[in-house]
Amino acid sequence: MAPVFSLPLGLHKKPRSTLAGISFLLAYVILRRQQTRTKRRARRAAAAAGKDGVGAAGAGTGEKGGVKARRVGVDKHFLEQLKKLLPICIPGFASKEAALLAALATILIARTWLDVWFSGLNGAVVKAIVSRDRKKFIANAIIEFGLMMWPMSVVNNSLKFTISALSLSFRERLTKFAHNQYLDGITFYKISNIDNRIQNADQLLTQDIDKFADNLSHLYSDIAKPLVDIVLFAYKLGEAIGGEAPFYMIGYFFLSGVILRALSPPFGKYTAIEQKLEGDFRFAHSRIIAHSEEIAFYNGAEREKEGVNTSFDKIARHVRKVYSMRFANGILDSVLVKYCATMTAYYLLARPVFDPAYATEHMGRVSADPTKIVEDYSRNSGYLVNLSQAVGRLILAGRDLTRFAGYTSRVSELFEVLDDIKKGRYERTMVAKADGASSQSASVNTNDLKGRVVTQDGVIVFDKVPIVTPNNDILVKELSFKVTRGTDVIIAGPNGCGKSSLFRILGDLWPLFGGTVTKPHPSKLFYVPQKPYLALGTFRDQVIYPDTRKQALSKGFTDKKLVELLSVVHLGYLIDREGGWDSVQDWADVLSGGEKQRVAMARLFYHRPQFAILDECTSAVSIDVEGIMYEHARASGITLFTVSHRPSLIRYHEYLLRFDGEGNYQFRKLGKEDVQQTAFGFGHGKTKKIRKLEDEVAEGEDADTENSV
Numbered sequence: 291m292a293p294v295f296s297l298p299l300g301l302h303k304k305p306r307s308t309l310a311g312i313s314f315l316l317a318y319v320i321l322r323r324q325q326t327r328t329k330r331r332a333r334r335a336a337a338a339a340g341k342d343g344v345g346a347a348g349a350g351t352g353e354k355g356g357v358k359a360r361r362v363g364v365d366k367h368f369l370e371q372l373k374k375l376l377p378i379c380i381p382g383f384a385s386k387e388a389a390l391l392a393a394l395a396t397i398l399i400a401r402t403w404l405d406v407w408f409s410g411l412n413g414a415v416v417k418a419i420v421s422r423d424r425k426k427f428i429a430n431a432i433i434e435f436g437l438m439m440w441p442m443s444v445v446n447n448s449l450k451f452t453i454s455a456l457s458l459s460f461r462e463r464l465t466k467f468a469h470n471q472y473l474d475g476i477t478f479y480k481i482s483n484i485d486n487r488i489q490n491a492d493q494l495l496t497q498d499i500d501k502f503a504d505n506l507s508h509l510y511s512d513i514a515k516p517l518v519d520i521v522l523f524a525y526k527l528g529e530a531i532g533g534e535a536p537f538y539m540i541g542y543f544f545l546s547g548v549i550l551r552a553l554s555p556p557f558g559k560y561t562a563i564e565q566k567l568e569g570d571f572r573f574a575h576s577r578i579i580a581h582s583e584e585i586a587f588y589n590g591a592e593r594e595k596e597g598v599n600t601s602f603d604k605i606a607r608h609v610r611k612v613y614s615m616r617f618a619n620g621i622l623d624s625v626l627v628k629y630c631a632t633m634t635a636y637y638l639l640a641r642p643v644f645d646p647a648y649a650t651e652h653m654g655r656v657s658a659d660p661t662k663i664v665e666d667y668s669r670n671s672g673y674l675v676n677l678s679q680a681v682g683r684l685i686l687a688g689r690d691l692t693r694f695a696g697y698t699s700r701v702s703e704l705f706e707v708l709d710d711i712k713k714g715r716y717e718r719t720m721v722a723k724a725d726g727a728s729s730q731s732a733s734v735n736t737n738d739l740k741g742r743v744v745t746q747d748g749v750i751v752f753d754k755v756p757i758v759t760p761n762n763d764i765l766v767k768e769l770s771f772k773v774t775r776g777t778d779v780i781i782a783g784p785n786g787c788g789k790s791s792l793f794r795i796l797g798d799l800w801p802l803f804g805g806t807v808t809k810p811h812p813s814k815l816f817y818v819p820q821k822p823y824l825a826l827g828t829f830r831d832q833v834i835y836p837d838t839r840k841q842a843l844s845k846g847f848t849d850k851k852l853v854e855l856l857s858v859v860h861l862g863y864l865i866d867r868e869g870g871w872d873s874v875q876d877w878a879d880v881l882s883g884g885e886k887q888r889v890a891m892a893r894l895f896y897h898r899p900q901f902a903i904l905d906e907c908t909s910a911v912s913i914d915v916e917g918i919m920y921e922h923a924r925a926s927g928i929t930l931f932t933v934s935h936r937p938s939l940i941r942y943h944e945y946l947l948r949f950d951g952e953g954n955y956q957f958r959k960l961g962k963e964d965v966q967q968t969a970f971g972f973g974h975g976k977t978k979k980i981r982k983l984e985d986e987v988a989e990g991e992d993a994d995t996e997n998s999v
């Protein structure tokens with residue numbers, strides 16, 4: 291008897307060889323197409339690189355300006371990245387994650403077993419209905435099903451629970467790992483100031499790691515469960531309607547999978563781009579919050595709105611484009627994976643009934659009564675539906691894999707950059723300079739860092755040290771000076787000449803390109819910036835930062851002793867005003883500019899380092915209180931390194947280090963006359979020498995002119 295259904299692709303003639311031949315041909319055509327596409331894309335990227343002097347933008351992998359061309363997809367590179375990330379997520383066989391994975395595997399097998407049970411039960415219920423057998427119906431539909439529903443609901447919910455627990459565990463491991471690297475020394479500073487491959491480290495650390503962990507935990511069940519289902523249901527189906535039927539079905543899905551993969555747009559790359567755009571958008575908003583007062587004073591709402599709207603428009607445009615592509619792709623998906631597959635399934639199920647050559651024990655026997663055929667059909671279709679669903683899920687998992695590749699790429703890049711920074715390797719893309727030169731990528735090779743750091747107490751020596759910015763601009767070719775304890779130095783020079791940069795090198799924030807820096811251990815140096823950092827926490831925390839209360843107490847700083855520090859900086863009134871030492875506020879908002887600077891000075895007195903770097907840290911403090919604070923610092927044995935444009939501060943220092951802004955500098959002892967004269971007011975009875983000195987120090991002075999005269 292000729293088959294009633296015509297099998298797609300003529301499979302009824304020479305099933306295996308025809309299937310293999312067609313698969314091969316199709317795979318070959320598709321592979322060629324992909325190769326041509328890849329070459330075309332590479333040519334386009336190379337052309338773009340030639341045009342702007344930079345590699346093609348890194349597909350939104352968090353790169354600023356595109357340092358490297360990197361395609362995001364399921365390829366060798368993705369596997370290599372995953373190989374590095376997996377051991378972080380699952381540190382060993384004895385880990386919690388390994389136990390959760392084992393539990394998940396057990397639950398998945400239990401779920402498959404329940405599906406097999408349910409398919410058989412369904413057949414029996416249908417048979418009972420068709421044969422009007424009430425007793426059998428009650429036994430199957432009520433009693434057996436009533437028994438089955440308990441393990442089913444437990445297993446289903448255990449599945450969800452275990453996947454969520456796994457996702458959280460992966461996130462925990464990755465986040466802690468990232469925090470250890472990011473907050474190791476000053477990596478968090480270097481990642482955004484020295485290196486610029488990563489733009490939104492905050493988004494990578496929060497959202498992207500979370501999404502990666504979530505995708506990874508689902509991927510396991512999305513791949514493992516379908517694989518188990520395929521093996522089991524293929525076996526059951528083979529028993530029921532012939533060994534080759536499951537192979538036809540799987541072969542069909544394999545082919546449609548190859549076609550879909552070839553025709554689908556690169557969704558992984560689009561996900562990575564979307565994530566980057568979302569990060570930029572959030573960053574634009576967080577800037578408004580961070581600088582709300584300045585923006586409000588400038589009346590800059592319109593301008594800021596333009597900025598955030600432009601940022602959001604980019605997201606909307608991109609997402610709209612992706613949605614349309616998903617729509618078109620979804621249609622192709624449904625036709626191939628759902629509907630054509632259903633037709634194939636109908637044929638395979640009915641074939642033993644219509645063609646005795648394919649009849650089996652469980653389907654299509656001539657002697658079988660119609661109710662038995664209905665039961666077999668119902669059960670077998672259950673098997674086939676499960677098999678098809680499993681294959682479909684596997685195909686979808688393949689597509690999710692490209693999205694997962696996007697997250698993998700971003701998280702891996704974060705870890706790679708963190709690792710590079712730890713090893714002292716930096717990369718930076720410089721944007722166009724004033725002279726119109728095009729942007730260029732620069733990387734700092736560790737071999738170029740020929741500078742040497744010597745740790746020695748009580749002295750700071752710069753010996754032939756070049757001051758170089760992260761953009762490789764040389765501010766001073768070779769700087770040499772020596773300062774011992776008790777010799778306070780005032781640093782002067784025009785804006786942008788490198789005064790603060792000197793401290794960045796001293797504090798290891800910037801790499802040392804040459805010469806030798808001799809300095810005490812970092813714990814004996816303390817930096818007080820113009821805008822002091824105020825931590826989250828109590829009022830006490832502001833004074834003892836970064837120490838904890840326990841550490842403060844171990845150093846003998848009770849609250850009573852801390853009050854003494856506050857009175858030196860004339861801030862004693864704050865304790866009552868702000869509700870005591872334990873009061874928690876948003877200190878950056880609550881304190882005035884001058885109060886913040888005085889808190890920072892109290893913090894300096896708490897730490898009492900050997901050397902203090904005072905970088906215009908008293909610009910908002912009145913001259914009389916400033917004087918008291920300087921006297922106290924000197925009396926406490928703290929050697930001062932002061933950057934200031936205020937001539938009134940000269941008298942607290944013995945040496946002057948002055949940059950001229952053109953790469954030259956002068957390091958000289960301040961004469962007695964200099965100090966005495968400046969101690970007596972300004973403008974009256976000054977010698978020519980003093981006027982010159984004041985001019986030198988006041989060079990580049992801006993906002994604090996009023997206070998200094």
Ligand SMILES: Nc1ncnc2c1ncn2[C@@H]1O[C@H](COP(=O)(O)OP(=O)(O)OP(=O)(O)O)[C@@H](O)[C@H]1O
Nearest residue numbers: 483759760761784785786787788789790791792990
């Ligand atoms: N993170 C950075 N990356 C690249 N260049 C930088 C960076 N920080 C500062 N620079 C550049 O280094 C130069 C010196 O800056 P620095 O902060 O040392 O100036 P300064 O002498 O302290 O000036 P001011 O008196 O205005 O505070 C400036 O031209 C500045 O643009």
